Amino acid sequence: MTRRRSPYPYWFVLPAAVVFTVLFLVPTLASLWFSLTRWDLFTASFIGLDNYRQFFKEPFLVQGLVNTVIYAALTSVSKSVLGLLLAVLLTSGILWQSFLRAVIFFPVLVSTIGVGITFTALMHPTRGAINIGLAAIGIHGPAWLSNPELALYSVAFIDLWKGIGLATLIYIAGLAAISPDYYEAARIDGATRVQQFWRVTVPLVRPATVTVVTLSLIGGLRSFDIIWATTRGGPGFASDVLASVIYKQYQAGFYGLATAGNVILFALIALIILPLTWWFNKREIDL
Amino acid sequence: MSVSQSSVVLKNLTKSFGAVDVIKGVDLEIAPGEFCVFVGPSGCGKSTLLRLISGLEEATSGTIEIAGRDVTHAEPSERGIAMVFQSYALYPHLTVRENIGFGLSLAKRPKAEIAARVEAAAAVLQLGPYLDRKPKALSGGQRQRVAIGRAMVRDPNVFLLDEPLSNLDAALRAQMRIELTDLHKKLGATMIYVTHDQVEAMTMADKIVVLNAGQIEQVGSPMELYNAPVSPFVAGFIGSPKMNLVPNVMGCATYGIRPEHLDLSTSAGQWQGTIRHVERLGAEVILYLQTEAMGELVLRLPGQSAPPPGSIAYATPQPGRAFQF
Amino acid sequence: MTRRQRNSGLIAMAVAFVIFILPFAFTFLMAVKTKKEAALMLFSWPTEWHFWDNFTEVIQARNYMLLLAYFNSTVITVAAVSGLIVMGAMVGYVLQRRPSGWNKVIYAGVLMGLIVPPAVVPTIWVLQGLGLFKSLTGMVLIQIAYGLAFSVLLYRSFIATIPRDLDEAAIIDGAKPWAIFFKVILPLLKPVTVTLITVQSIAIFNDFTNPLYYLPGKENVTVQLTLFNFQSQFQSQFNLLFMNILLVTIPPLIVFVFFNRQIVAGMTAGAVKG
Numbered sequence: 001m002t003r004r005r006s007p008y009p010y011w012f013v014l015p016a017a018v019v020f021t022v023l024f025l026v027p028t029l030a031s032l033w034f035s036l037t038r039w040d041l042f043t044a045s046f047i048g049l050d051n052y053r054q055f056f057k058e059p060f061l062v063q064g065l066v067n068t069v070i071y072a073a074l075t076s077v078s079k080s081v082l083g084l085l086l087a088v089l090l091t092s093g094i095l096w097q098s099f100l101r102a103v104i105f106f107p108v109l110v111s112t113i114g115v116g117i118t119f120t121a122l123m124h125p126t127r128g129a130i131n132i133g134l135a136a137i138g139i140h141g142p143a144w145l146s147n148p149e150l151a152l153y154s155v156a157f158i159d160l161w162k163g164i165g166l167a168t169l170i171y172i173a174g175l176a177a178i179s180p181d182y183y184e185a186a187r188i189d190g191a192t193r194v195q196q197f198w199r200v201t202v203p204l205v206r207p208a209t210v211t212v213v214t215l216s217l218i219g220g221l222r223s224f225d226i227i228w229a230t231t232r233g234g235p236g237f238a239s240d241v242l243a244s245v246i247y248k249q250y251q252a253g254f255y256g257l258a259t260a261g262n263v264i265l266f267a268l269i270a271l272i273i274l275p276l277t278w279w280f281n282k283r284e285i286d287l
Numbered sequence: 288m289s290v291s292q293s294s295v296v297l298k299n300l301t302k303s304f305g306a307v308d309v310i311k312g313v314d315l316e317i318a319p320g321e322f323c324v325f326v327g328p329s330g331c332g333k334s335t336l337l338r339l340i341s342g343l344e345e346a347t348s349g350t351i352e353i354a355g356r357d358v359t360h361a362e363p364s365e366r367g368i369a370m371v372f373q374s375y376a377l378y379p380h381l382t383v384r385e386n387i388g389f390g391l392s393l394a395k396r397p398k399a400e401i402a403a404r405v406e407a408a409a410a411v412l413q414l415g416p417y418l419d420r421k422p423k424a425l426s427g428g429q430r431q432r433v434a435i436g437r438a439m440v441r442d443p444n445v446f447l448l449d450e451p452l453s454n455l456d457a458a459l460r461a462q463m464r465i466e467l468t469d470l471h472k473k474l475g476a477t478m479i480y481v482t483h484d485q486v487e488a489m490t491m492a493d494k495i496v497v498l499n500a501g502q503i504e505q506v507g508s509p510m511e512l513y514n515a516p517v518s519p520f521v522a523g524f525i526g527s528p529k530m531n532l533v534p535n536v537m538g539c540a541t542y543g544i545r546p547e548h549l550d551l552s553t554s555a556g557q558w559q560g561t562i563r564h565v566e567r568l569g570a571e572v573i574l575y576l577q578t579e580a581m582g583e584l585v586l587r588l589p590g591q592s593a594p595p596p597g598s599i600a601y602a603t604p605q606p607g608r609a610f611q612f
Numbered sequence: 613m614t615r616r617q618r619n620s621g622l623i624a625m626a627v628a629f630v631i632f633i634l635p636f637a638f639t640f641l642m643a644v645k646t647k648k649e650a651a652l653m654l655f656s657w658p659t660e661w662h663f664w665d666n667f668t669e670v671i672q673a674r675n676y677m678l679l680l681a682y683f684n685s686t687v688i689t690v691a692a693v694s695g696l697i698v699m700g701a702m703v704g705y706v707l708q709r710r711p712s713g714w715n716k717v718i719y720a721g722v723l724m725g726l727i728v729p730p731a732v733v734p735t736i737w738v739l740q741g742l743g744l745f746k747s748l749t750g751m752v753l754i755q756i757a758y759g760l761a762f763s764v765l766l767y768r769s770f771i772a773t774i775p776r777d778l779d780e781a782a783i784i785d786g787a788k789p790w791a792i793f794f795k796v797i798l799p800l801l802k803p804v805t806v807t808l809i810t811v812q813s814i815a816i817f818n819d820f821t822n823p824l825y826y827l828p829g830k831e832n833v834t835v836q837l838t839l840f841n842f843q844s845q846f847q848s849q850f851n852l853l854f855m856n857i858l859l860v861t862i863p864p865l866i867v868f869v870f871f872n873r874q875i876v877a878g879m880t881a882g883a884v885k886g
Contacts, residue, residue, distance in 0.1 A: 008789065012703065016702065019695075024724075095625070109875070118639050127652060127654060128653065166879055172880075173880035270728075
């Protein structure tokens with residue numbers, strides 16, 4: 001018996017599959033090999049785990065790894081907490097609600113490099129508008145981006161400034177999906193506004209929380225351009241993250257080492273995101 | 288076999304989805320110009336059988352002939368069929384004119400011919416004023432007619448209609464039953480019509496095919512099925528309210544008697560019982576009688592008068608009307 | 613509106629003004645100042661307005677590099693987004709309509725595309741092997757490869773809402789697979805296509821990292837890289853640097869004003885179902 005052709009032929013997938021395989025999957029798989037080599041793009045000589053050893057031996061590379069985790073944790077927690085609070089505020093029918101939503105969201109769409117340059121100027125220790133503003137109310141502002149203790153957190157703040165609009169937007173969509181019946185039922189049961197927030201909003205907005213946390217963690221772990229536009233990982237290596245370390249090694253011509261950094265970044269994301277996704281899904285079944 | 292003998296011939300047709308046999312060997316002949324209705328409860332395989340004929344599903348084994356040609360492995364568009372879907376499946380982004388002419392334009396027919404055939408179909412279906420509207424701007428009945436128009440311009444040997452009236456309200460459905468019957472007479476084409484509604488089957492069909500669990504239970508004209516059902520299944524499916532079927536009485540496996548073939552008396556009769564419930568429909572009364580011998584019997588009595596619930600009454604079958612299976 | 617809602621709105625507006633609007637105002641004011649005044653980096657009203665001078669100077673800088681960058685970025689964005697639309701929709705369509713063992717493979721690819729960071733140096737190696745390194749074509753294909761996962765997911769969930777009866781009606785009407793897809797399905801995907809066009813074109817237009825790695829060279833400069841290049845050159849010319857930022861921010865602003873709703877729909881696609 002001859003089988004007739006399906007109306008949904010697999011060759012529809014082919015163009016996408018070719019592009020994706022050649023330019024994404026092949027390099028990803030190749031990175032596993034090249035990370036074990038000394039490599040100048042033309043010849044690669046196998047050196048075992050030397051690149052990885054070097055990575056974990058050099059203090060500034062290790063610091064990049066630690067910074068990546070701090071940066072991602074900081075940005076994703078602050079985005080989800082502030083995002084939810086802002087979303088609640090911006091769905092409560094306040095004055096100029098839709099204009100405020102637009103204002104908070106717009107930074108998401110503008111050039112990261114532009115934002116970085118602008119904030120570099122605003123955060124200038126002596127002439128920047130932030131410290132001049134703080135001085136006006138009697139506070140001596142620190143050197144936001146050039147103090148090694150502070151630089152990473154200042155960049156994380158700029159990231160929060162730029163990304164909070166997206167988190168808020170996702171939470172607004174999540175809140176819109178909660179039936180008002182729940183709030184009415186809670187009010188009839190005598191729940192206060194605070195109780196409604198903790199007992200109704202927080203549990204029922206969970207899908208949005210999952211999205212915000214996952215997206216901002218992935219984004220935070222991979223973050224590069226905002227750091228490059230502000231501190232370039234400096235001062236010293238104080239605000240270096242894996243992505244900026246990879247770029248620096250690449251620029252310096254250490255392609256094998258840069259690729260090992262890539263594999264480590266990949267492993268770090270997998271180690272954080274996969275258990276988290278599994279945990280989120282498990283909780284979903286419990287509900 | 289000559290072409291004119293039969294319009295559709297199914298021979299030992301089967302269809303399995305994985306391990307599940309949905310159609311278990313169907314043999315059927317449908318004559319040219321016949322209005323044939325597939326009827327049965329949901330899950331009986333009637334829609335699958337229609338989709339096998341259309342070619343949307345491929346048969347697991349057996350053959351399908353349409354107009355004398357073996358089309359078992361032919362593409363749907365090459366079978367000389369047209370289909371009207373339950374949801375109408377009108378293309379939402381196209382106007383009525385483009386919807387009806389879609390197949391012709393795919394076949395690269397000349398523009399003038401497409402226009403002429405679309406206009407002709409629209410004239411028959413009184414869709415002229417709506418040709419430049421989108422489906423969204425039409426009523427349910429109009430959409431139904433567009434779906435039929437799209438089938439008509441294909442000039443098919445066989446029209447396949449999959450529960451085409453089930454999305455309409457009761458009043459419109461009754462009207463469309465008549466319109467479809469008229470259209471069938473006008474076009475003289477073979478039509479295969481799937482429904483779960485035995486009223487549609489009885490009122491529209493030349494030939495009814497009763498399906499049960501993937502097999503044909505009985506084939507016949509509406510009156511043959513009503514007067515001579517071959518099984519309790521057919522007997523119970525055709526007629527409303529459904530036939531009283533009582534197992535293991537009167538010396539047979541199943542004894543059947545239609546509600547309209549039971550007479551009621553308050554003084555004497557074959558089966559004594561208590562009236563449980565009375566439904567007055569105006570022209571007739573549906574009466575539920577709880578009997579000792581036969582369990583609950585349903586009776587259909589003309590007029591409006593009936594004894595009150597709770598009283599004792601007797602039911603007696605009219606002679607020669609009972610079935611023994 | 614209650615008094616409480618009005619007062620919260622007023623307070624929120626005041627805070628949003630300081631935090632979100634002032635930085636943009638700062639960018640604008642810097643962009644219109646003279647070179648000397650901008651070098652002070654103060655948040656102050658310009659004593660002289662040099663909008664047009666700065667504008668023309670930025671445009672002419674480095675032999676009209678900004679115009680070349682606009683051209684390159686536009687070409688990359690338009691080509692990559694077109695590719696993403698057609699390829700993403702085709703994959704989403706087969707994925708949704710044809711359940712099979714391959715779907716697991718496709719989903720695994722989609723998941724990888726969403727979370728795995730691209731291995732940059734091996735990608736350069738592949739591009740060099742194909743002769744596509746430092747080429748606009750290579751950049752377009754890279755953007756397609758990186759954007760596919762999101763497009764496929766968005767299309768897949770939207771196609772699930774299109775009844776299969778339409779495909780079957782088209783089959784009966786004699787449509788071949790490509791005709792079903794391009795004449796029936798793709799036109800019906802318009803809402804999600806508009807969403808994808810806006811979201812992806814902003815993302816690709818704003819992309820900095822990928823052109824930095826895969827598209828070095830003056831003749832290939834993209835809009836975001838002009839900022840990066842000018843950052844060193846304009847160290848003493850902040851007015852021009854900020855004028856450049858201003859010009860780079862305008863296209864997303866326009867898209868935002870006209871397609872706000874679609875952007876919101878695209879960016880929140882995962883929020884409800886998770």
